[in-house]
Structure formats: C-alpha cells, structure tokens
Amino acid sequence: xxxxxxxxxxxxxxxxxxxxxxxxxxxxxxxxxxxxxxxxxxxxxxxxxxxxxxxxxxxxxxxxxxxxxxxxxxxxxx
Amino acid sequence: xxxxxxxxxxxxxxxxxxxxxxxxxxxxxxxxxxxxxxxxxxxxxxxxxxxxxxxxxxxxxxxxxxxxxxxxxxxxxxxxxxxxxxxxxxxxxxxxxxxxxxxxxxxxxxxxxxxxxxxxxxxxxxxxxxxxxxxxxxxxxxxxxxxxxxxxxxxxxxxxxxxxxxxxxxxxxxxxxxxxxxxxxxxxxxxxxxxxxxxxxxxxxxxxxxxxxxxxxxxxxxxxxxxxxxxxxxxxxxxxxxxxxxxxxxxxxxxxxxxxxxxxxxxxxxxxxxxxxxxxxxxxxxxxxxxxxxxxxxxxxxxxxxxxxxxxxxxxxxxxxxxxxxxxxxxxxxxxxxxxxxxxxxxxxxxxxxxxxxxxxxxxxxxxxxxxxxxxxxxxxxxxxxxxxxxxxxxxxxxxxxxxxxxxxxxxxx
Numbered sequence: 094x095x096x097x098x099x100x101x102x103x104x105x106x107x108x109x110x111x112x113x114x115x116x117x118x119x120x121x122x123x124x125x126x127x128x129x130x131x132x133x134x135x136x137x138x139x140x141x142x143x144x145x146x147x148x149x150x151x152x153x154x155x156x157x158x159x160x161x162x163x164x165x166x167x168x169x170x171x
Numbered sequence: 172x173x174x175x176x177x178x179x180x181x182x183x184x185x186x187x188x189x190x191x192x193x194x195x196x197x198x199x200x201x202x203x204x205x206x207x208x209x210x211x212x213x214x215x216x217x218x219x220x221x222x223x224x225x226x227x228x229x230x231x232x233x234x235x236x237x238x239x240x241x242x243x244x245x246x247x248x249x250x251x252x253x254x255x256x257x258x259x260x261x262x263x264x265x266x267x268x269x270x271x272x273x274x275x276x277x278x279x280x281x282x283x284x285x286x287x288x289x290x291x292x293x294x295x296x297x298x299x300x301x302x303x304x305x306x307x308x309x310x311x312x313x314x315x316x317x318x319x320x321x322x323x324x325x326x327x328x329x330x331x332x333x334x335x336x337x338x339x340x341x342x343x344x345x346x347x348x349x350x351x352x353x354x355x356x357x358x359x360x361x362x363x364x365x366x367x368x369x370x371x372x373x374x375x376x377x378x379x380x381x382x383x384x385x386x387x388x389x390x391x392x393x394x395x396x397x398x399x400x401x402x403x404x405x406x407x408x409x410x411x412x413x414x415x416x417x418x419x420x421x422x423x424x425x426x427x428x429x430x431x432x433x434x435x436x437x438x439x440x441x442x443x444x445x446x447x448x449x450x451x452x453x454x455x456x457x458x459x460x461x462x463x464x465x466x467x468x469x470x471x472x473x474x475x476x477x478x479x480x481x482x483x484x485x486x487x488x489x490x491x492x493x494x495x496x497x498x499x500x501x502x503x504x505x506x507x508x509x510x511x512x513x514x515x516x517x518x519x520x521x522x523x524x525x526x527x528x529x530x531x532x533x534x535x536x537x538x539x540x541x542x543x544x545x546x547x548x549x550x551x552x553x554x555x556x557x558x559x560x561x562x563x564x565x566x567x568x569x570x571x572x573x574x575x576x577x578x579x580x581x582x583x584x585x
Contacts, residue, residue, distance in 0.1 A: 108237045125237065132305040 096163035099141060100156060117157030119166050128152070131159075136162055144170045174352035178421040179430040179581070181414030182524050183255025183362075185248050187277070187407060187511055189227035190257075195511075196528045199536040200557035204391035204510050206405050220373065221383050221390035223512030234421025242310060242319065243284035248410030248517070249364030251315035256360065256412035257324060257457075260361045261426055264324060274355045275328030276317040277347035279340030279363030281516035282372060283313030283332075289369040314409075316364055323390065328356050334516070337476070339363050339579035340411070341519025341569035345435030346578075347415050357420045362412030364494050365516035376406060379445070380570040395540040396477035396506035397484050397548040404478040407512030411520035413527070430527040431582045433564065434456040434463030440574030447483055447570055452490035455576035456566070465564055467495045470502065472527045472535050472565040473551075477506020478513055485547035487568065505554040509539040523579055526567040528583050532581040534559050 094102075101112035110124060121131065131153075135146055144166050155157040186195040187205035196204070209222035230239035230247035233254070239247055253276075257264060287310035294300040299451060314332040321330040329350065333343040340363025347361035376382055382402040385393035395401040421428055436458025440451030460467065476487055477557065484506075492499045507525050514521055529535050535558045544553065564582045571577075 107240055108507050109235075129241075129305065129309075136302075 096160045099138060100134065100159060104136055107133070115156055117155065117160060119156045120154060121156065121159070142167055175354050176418035177348055177351045177432040178416045178426070178428040179257040179413055179417045179432055180416045180421050180426045180428060181260025182429065182527060183252045183257070183259055184521060184524055185225045185228050185252050185410045187223045187225050187409065187459060196532070198523070199507055199510055199525065200534060202510065202537050202539040202556065203489065204539060206391050206512055207393060208387040208390045208575045209368060211370070218370065218373050220377070221385050221393040221405045222368065223514070225408055229505055241306060242315060243287040243448060244366040244408065245280055245282065245284060245364050246316040246319055247276065247364060248408060249362070250319045252364065252410035252412040253320045256362065256414050260414040260416070266323055267325060269323050272327035273356055274326040274358040275350060276320045276326055276330045277329070277333065277343040277361045278317035278320065279333045279343035279516045279519060280313055280316060280365055281334060281336050281339045282365050282367055283334070284311035285369040285372055286366055287311035289371060292506040298410040301386060316459050320360055324360065324362065335575045336571035336573055337515055337518055337576050338569040338571035338577040339516035339519065341523065341567065341579055342437060343436060344413060344579055345577055348432050348435050349414050351417055357417040359415045360412060361415060362410070362520035363516045364410035365514055366408040367406050367515050368408060371500055373406065382406065394479050394509045394510050394512065395551060396475070396479040396538055397488070398541050399543045399545040401479040401481070401484065403480055404508065409514035409516045409517040409521060410428055410435050411517050411524055412525060413520065416492050417567060428584050430530045430584060432579070433465065433582050434459050434580040436462055436578045438576045440576070442574060444574070445572050446488045448574070449486050449490040449493060451574055452570055452576050453489060453493050455578045456490060456494045459566060459578035459580045465580060467498055469564045469567055471504060472526070472529055473504045473528060473561070474522045474565065474567040475504050475506040476570045477508055477538065477566040479508065483570070484545065487570065488548045488551055502551050503535055503554050503558065504551045505536055505538040509535050519567070519577065522567045522569070526546055526565045526581055530562050530581055533562050535562065
C-alpha cells in the first residue's frame with residue numbers, strides 16, 4: 094500500500110472523509126487533522142510498516158508533506 | 172443555607188431500555204426490569220452475570236465517528252447524556268454568541284476509562300504488542316467525560332471529575348449545586364457515567380460476593396432490595412446528566428423549570444471500607460435536611476441507595492428510621508436499582524433524575540421484586556407499585572464504599 098492510500102483509508106475510517114477528497118495539496122488543518130490525529134496517523138503508519146519515526150520531525154502542513162515524510166522513512170528504514 | 176435558588180432545567184439519560192426519558196420513567200412506574208445478562212468469551216473464565224447494558228446506544232450515531240473515536244465507553248455514555256440534558260434545558264450546542272465562560276461541569280465516575288486501560292493490557296499480554304495508541308491515555312483518564320463536555324458545549328468555568336465510588340455522581344451534583352447557589356456559576360452541567368464491564372472490574376466485584384446471582388432467565392428479577400431473599404446488586408453501565416441553573420437566570424430566559432434543588436448533605440462513616448454504618452448516613456441525611464431548610468415532615472419520598480446487599484439495606488433503613496422517627500413508617504421509600512441496576516458512578520445521577528421526575532409528575536416509582544420484606548428492613552413505607560400522590564419534596568440517597576455518603580434534596584415546582 095502506498096502512503097497516500099494509507100492516509101486516505103485512515104481518514105475515511107476515523108473521520109468519514111471520502112478518500113477521493115483527500116489530495117496531496119489538501120491542508121491537514123482543513124481536514125480537521127490536529128496534532129492528536131496526526132499522532133494517530135503516524136502510529137498507524139509505524140505499525141503498518143514496522144518503522145520508527147524520529148521524535149523531532151517537522152510537522153507536515155499538507156497531505157503531500159505527510160506523504161513525502163512517510164515515503165522517505167520507508168526508503169530509509171524499509 | 173441561604174444563597175441563590177437552584178433550578179433543575181435539563182435532564183438527560185442513556186436509557187437501558189433503549190428509549191427516551193419519558194419511556195424510561197414509564198417503564199420504572201410499570202416495574203419493568205432493564206436487567207439482562209452479560210456473557211463474554213474471556214479467558215480464563217468467561218463473564219456470566221446479570222447486568223444492565225445500554226445495548227441500543229450507538230456512540231457513533233449520537234456523537235459522530237471522529238468524536239466517539241477519542242473516547243472510552245464511559246465518556247461516550249456521559250457526553251451523550253450531557254448532550255441530552257443540554258437540549259432538554261433548551262440550550263443550543265452551536266450558540267457561540269452566548270457567554271458561557273463562567274459555566275461549568277462537575278462529573279462523577281467511579282472507574283473512569285477502565286476499558287481503555289484493559290484493552291491496553293490485552294494488547295500487551297494477549298496480542299503480544301509492544302506499544303499503545305497515542306489515544307490510550309486520553310481515553311482512559313478519569314476526567315475525560317467532563318473535559319469533552321466542557322469542550323463540546325463551550326463551557327469555560329470549572330470542569331472537574333469526582334471519584335467517590337457509588338456516590339460519585341451524587342457528590343458531583345452536590346458540588347455543582349453549591350457553585351450555582353453561591354453565585355459562582357449561573358449554569359452547571361452535572362451527572363455521571365461508568366462502564367464497569369471491564370473483565371478485571373467485573374471479576375473484582377464478583378470476588379467481593381456482593382453481586383446478585385441468577386441465570387439468563389432469572390436475571391430480570393435478580394435484584395431484590397429489602398427482600399429477605401435478596402442476593403446482591405446488579406452492575407450496569409450508564410450515563411445521566413442534569414442542568415442546574417440559577418433560578419433567576421432560568422426564569423429570565425423562559426426555561427422550563429422541572430424541579431428545585433434545595434440541599435446537599437455529605438459525610439463519611441470513618442469506620443470501615445465496605446461495611447456501611449447508620450450513624451454516618453444519619454449525618455448525611457440530617458445535613459441535607461438542614462442545608463435545605465426542610466423538616467423530616469416535609470419529605471414525601473426517598474429514593475434509596477438500596478443496592479440489595481445483605482449488609483447495606485438494613486443499615487439504610489435504620490438510618491431513615493433514626494432521622495424520620497415516628498414519621499418513618501409513613502415515609503414512602505423505593506429502590507429503583509431493582510430495575511435499572513447499579514451504574515456505579517452514574518447511579519446517583521440516574522436516581523436524582525428519577526427523584527426529579529417523581530416530583531415533576533407527582534408519582535412514585537416502586538421497588539420491584541419486593542415480595543418478601545426482610546424484617547430488618549421494615550419500618551418505612553416501601554412503595555411496591557407506582558403510586559400517584561402529592562410529592563412536595565424528596566431525597567435521593569447515595570452511599571459509597573469507603574464510607575462516603577451523599578444525600579440530595581429536591582422540591583416540586585408549584
């Protein structure tokens with residue numbers, strides 16, 4: 094599963110956001126993804142791909158930022 | 172005690188019968204039982220016990236998936252009940268123009284988010300996982316319900332949780348009452364919630380040998396307060412909420428005043444963790460009467476703590492006899508836990524609502540299953556069937572493990 098699909102699945106199951114409306118340019122604020130929700134997504138991501146995030150990561154602003162972050166970690170640790 | 176008059180303007184409850192508040196009270200008047208049977212597939216031994224569940228409650232439907240997902244079931248039940256009371260009081264959740272910075276929440280819960288922590292232990296020790304969701308802590312924290320209520324309703328005053336075992340929500344209501352009466356808060360949302368079906372919690376209660384016995388067929392009639400054949404209490408989950416409001420504030424906005432809260436008495440037995448003592452309960456009853464400015468002769472109904480334990484019931488009746496003296500024999504008393512079970516931290520709020528409804532509707536709910544009165548519980552007027560009568564003022568008793576006692580006093584609105 095690619096990172097964008099994982100984010101879309103998560104937001105669909107937790108916030109009932111239609112997957113097709115979650116685009117790389119979508120702002121996380123606009124999707125009601127606050128810091129707590131972001132922690133949940135990252136937790137899900139770590140779990141799913143058996144990765145460990147650095148604690149001092151810069152907070153992503155958009156879905157695209159989050160995808161880049163996830164993809165980079167997967168290539169480094171995967 | 173002088174101060175502001177306190178109106179009850181909103182009632183909300185997650186009914187174990189599945190319907191609304193009107194339906195809930197009608198079922199109690201008809202002596203119907205909400206007691207079902209809890210059967211799990213837990214190891215090493217499944218739970219199998221009479222239990223009152225809110226099986227018709229859908230947190231997702233009532234709160235939305237996003238909000239419900241951040242909560243343990245105790246908070247879901249509590250927030251949903253609070254939303255019900257808020258709407259019943261005629262307040263809008265969306266009205267951001269109203270200044271609610273001084274309005275507050277006082278909430279009772281005996282257990283808090285025990286299910287959330289238990290799920291964490293299951294993840295660790297049964298599933299072999301090595302870490303927990305970042306939501307585990309905020310789901311589990313004891314003040315989750317009141318925090319969510321304050322956030323969702325935009326209440327900027329005090330937001331507190333009270334953990335006092337079976338008296339948790341009665342004490343929360345009492346503390347909320349004091350804040351309104353003193354003028355500190357014009358409106359307080361109060362009540363309580365609990366979900367005691369966590370495996371370790373249910374088994375811990377079982378170990379105390381105070382739970383009612385009965386199989387699936389016998390469960391509905393398994394809770395028999397004051398009866399010589401009582402076998403114990405029936406655990407239940409639930410959420411119940413009241414809106415307490417400064418009288419003038421309520422009148423000014425044209426609110427429906429459903430009852431008046433007059434007083435609150437609390438005490439501690441200071442003698443034993445689980446064996447109640449009449450002297451401590453007497454102090455709480457007398458304190459509630461003194462706080463209310465009421466005499467024993469003014470009380471037309473007592474909603475008893477009445478859990479149906481061998482130890483508790485006779486002590487409560489002894490306390491009532493001591494306080495009400497000669498009038499005790501004519502004092503109507505009922506234990507509605509015989510029908511809605513014991514929701515621990517929610518019980519005091521459920522019974523406060525029953526008491527307000529008895530005053531509002533001028534009808535007393537019965538004690539169900541009381542066919543063979545224990546002589547040790549004699550000396551008060553046990554209400555055995557719904558009774559239409561004048562109800563001027565009423566008390567609601569809540570007596571907790573740890574010896575903490577709370578008595579709430581309400582009066583009918585003319």
